[in-house]
Amino acid sequence: MTSLSVLVPVYNEQHLVSTSLGRLEILEGSPHLERVQVVVVDDCSRDATGEVLRAFAAARGVQWLENGPIENGVELCGHGRQGKFQWVFLRHVMNGGKGRAIRTALAEADGELSVIHDADLEYHPRDLARIVKVFVEEEADAVFGSRFAGGEARRALLFRHELGNRLLTFLTNWVTNVNLTDMETCYKAVRTDLLKSIPIVSNDFRLEPELTIKLAKREARIFEIPISYSGRTYQEGKKINWRDGVKALWAITRFWLSDHVYQEDAYGSQILGRLARAPRFNAWMADVIRPFCGQRVLEIGSGTGNLTRRLVPRNTYVASDVNPLYLQTLRGLTLDRPYLDVTLTDVTKGESFPAVEGGFDTVVCLNIIEHVDDDLGALRNVRAALAETGRAIVLVPRGPDLFGTLDEVLGHKRRYTENTLVELAGKAGFEVQELLHFNRVGTPAWWLNGKLLKRRSFGLLQIKALNLLTPLFRLIDRALPFPPLSLIAVLRPTSASAAPSGSGPDAGAAPEGAAPPDVSASA
Structure with a gap:
C-alpha cells in the first residue's frame, strides 16, 4: 500500500475542471492506495473556474475559505477530507504558468508518490491505478503514461501535433540516452521525495523536457505504461501550440547542458553531483584501489554508486551513505545485483555499521574522515567492522597548505600530511601497509581555484575537461613534479600478521601511484 498526491494545475477550465476532478474518485477503489491527496492550484483563472471549484468542494463537504490566508502569492481556498481523499484548493494571486502551479502544488504534497493531472479530459485517472501498481511491483522512481505505446483507446486527431511530440521525444532521448516513447505526456508520476529534491525552474510547458532530463541525470528508474488518450482540438480549448514546441527545443538544449539537478541541501548534493560528472576520473580511482579489495566489502560514503558500480561484483558488497537521496539511488542498484546491500552508515556512529559473519x-x-570532527573515532569504528586480517582503504586530501575555499565548500575540516595520516592510523589500531600518492595533476588546479582565486564552486567546464583529459593524466601523473592532491592509505589492523604488499584476493601488480612500504617515501 502507498499514498498518492495528485497535482492539478488549473487555468480557465470552467467547463471541464469539475468533471476532471470527479474522475479522480475512481482511485477510491485502488487496492494499492491507502490515501489520495488532491492539490488543486487555480492559476488565477479569468473565467468562472473559481466558482466551479467552490461548488465542487462544497459538494464534498470541504470548507471553502472566503479571503483565505495568502502566503508568497498563494491563497488557501479550502481543504478537507472525504473517505480516502484529502482535498486542498489553492489559488495564485497572479498567473504564473503551469510550471509554477505544479511547484505550488508540490510544496503541499505529502503522499509517497506524486503525479501531474491536467484539469481537462484528455487523460483518464483509471490509468493512474495502473501507474501506481508499477511503483509497488517494480520499485520504480518514476512512471510515465505513454500515449503512443498502445493504450486501450486513443482519439485520432492532430497528426502534425503528434509528429512534433515524437520529434521532441526523440531529441530528449538522444541527450539522455533513455528510450521513452512519450516525453511530453502529462502523466508523469514520481516519488515525492525525489521530485521535491529536483530544482524545477520552468513556468510553462518547458517543464516536460526539464523534468524528464533531470530525472535521467539523477539516474532515476523510469518506467512507461500505455495509457488511453482523448486529445482536444484547438476549438475545444487545447492550449499548447507550435510556439511551445520551439520553446521546448531550446529547453532540451538548456537542460542537457546544465547539471543543476539537486536542490540545495545540507549534504551538498549539488556540488557532489557535479563532481560525479567525471566518470573517467572515478574509474581511475577505482582501478587504483581495486587490487586491495577483498570479497566482503563495506563502502562508506558511496554517493550515487559511481565507485560501487566499478568495484562489484563481490561475494558481499554493502554500499552506504547518510544522504537519503543517495540511498534511494543506491537501492535501485540492488534489484539486479543480489550480492549488493544498501544501508545508512554514519562513520562517526559505530552502532550504525552493518555486520557480516x-x-x-x-x-x-x-x-570521508576529513569531513568529521572526530576522525580518530571514525577510523576506530572502521577498525571494529574489519576482520582481523582485513584492510581499510582510506583516501584523504593532502596538504594543509592547500586548504582554501573549495575545502570550505566541500565541508572539509582538515587536510593531511603523510605523517599525520600515519600517526592517526596508528592511534586507531592500524598499521600502514601501503601509502599511495594519487592525482598530482590536480594539485596546481586546486591551489589556483581554492587558494588564489578563492572560488566556491567547481565549474562544469572544468569538470568536463577533467573527465576528457583523465586518460592523459593517468599516463603522466607519476612523472609530474607536484606533490599529490590526495593520499590513499591501505591499512591493516595492528593485531593482524604481516602480509605481503597487495596480497588481497584481487592482488596483482602494484597499482599506479603506489609508494614503497616505507611510507615516508615519495612516489
Whole structure:
C-alpha cells in the first residue's frame, strides 16, 4: 500500500475542471492506495473556474475559505477530507504558468508518490491505478503514461501535433540516452521525495523536457505504461501550440547542458553531483584501489554508486551513505545485483555499521574522515567492522597548505600530511601497509581555484575537461613534479600478521601511484 498526491494545475477550465476532478474518485477503489491527496492550484483563472471549484468542494463537504490566508502569492481556498481523499484548493494571486502551479502544488504534497493531472479530459485517472501498481511491483522512481505505446483507446486527431511530440521525444532521448516513447505526456508520476529534491525552474510547458532530463541525470528508474488518450482540438480549448514546441527545443538544449539537478541541501548534493560528472576520473580511482579489495566489502560514503558500480561484483558488497537521496539511488542498484546491500552508515556512529559473519575483509572509505570532527573515532569504528586480517582503504586530501575555499565548500575540516595520516592510523589500531600518492595533476588546479582565486564552486567546464583529459593524466601523473592532491592509505589492523604488499584476493601488480612500504617515501 502507498499514498498518492495528485497535482492539478488549473487555468480557465470552467467547463471541464469539475468533471476532471470527479474522475479522480475512481482511485477510491485502488487496492494499492491507502490515501489520495488532491492539490488543486487555480492559476488565477479569468473565467468562472473559481466558482466551479467552490461548488465542487462544497459538494464534498470541504470548507471553502472566503479571503483565505495568502502566503508568497498563494491563497488557501479550502481543504478537507472525504473517505480516502484529502482535498486542498489553492489559488495564485497572479498567473504564473503551469510550471509554477505544479511547484505550488508540490510544496503541499505529502503522499509517497506524486503525479501531474491536467484539469481537462484528455487523460483518464483509471490509468493512474495502473501507474501506481508499477511503483509497488517494480520499485520504480518514476512512471510515465505513454500515449503512443498502445493504450486501450486513443482519439485520432492532430497528426502534425503528434509528429512534433515524437520529434521532441526523440531529441530528449538522444541527450539522455533513455528510450521513452512519450516525453511530453502529462502523466508523469514520481516519488515525492525525489521530485521535491529536483530544482524545477520552468513556468510553462518547458517543464516536460526539464523534468524528464533531470530525472535521467539523477539516474532515476523510469518506467512507461500505455495509457488511453482523448486529445482536444484547438476549438475545444487545447492550449499548447507550435510556439511551445520551439520553446521546448531550446529547453532540451538548456537542460542537457546544465547539471543543476539537486536542490540545495545540507549534504551538498549539488556540488557532489557535479563532481560525479567525471566518470573517467572515478574509474581511475577505482582501478587504483581495486587490487586491495577483498570479497566482503563495506563502502562508506558511496554517493550515487559511481565507485560501487566499478568495484562489484563481490561475494558481499554493502554500499552506504547518510544522504537519503543517495540511498534511494543506491537501492535501485540492488534489484539486479543480489550480492549488493544498501544501508545508512554514519562513520562517526559505530552502532550504525552493518555486520557480516567474520567481519568485512575490506572497508572502503574515500573522502570521508576529513569531513568529521572526530576522525580518530571514525577510523576506530572502521577498525571494529574489519576482520582481523582485513584492510581499510582510506583516501584523504593532502596538504594543509592547500586548504582554501573549495575545502570550505566541500565541508572539509582538515587536510593531511603523510605523517599525520600515519600517526592517526596508528592511534586507531592500524598499521600502514601501503601509502599511495594519487592525482598530482590536480594539485596546481586546486591551489589556483581554492587558494588564489578563492572560488566556491567547481565549474562544469572544468569538470568536463577533467573527465576528457583523465586518460592523459593517468599516463603522466607519476612523472609530474607536484606533490599529490590526495593520499590513499591501505591499512591493516595492528593485531593482524604481516602480509605481503597487495596480497588481497584481487592482488596483482602494484597499482599506479603506489609508494614503497616505507611510507615516508615519495612516489
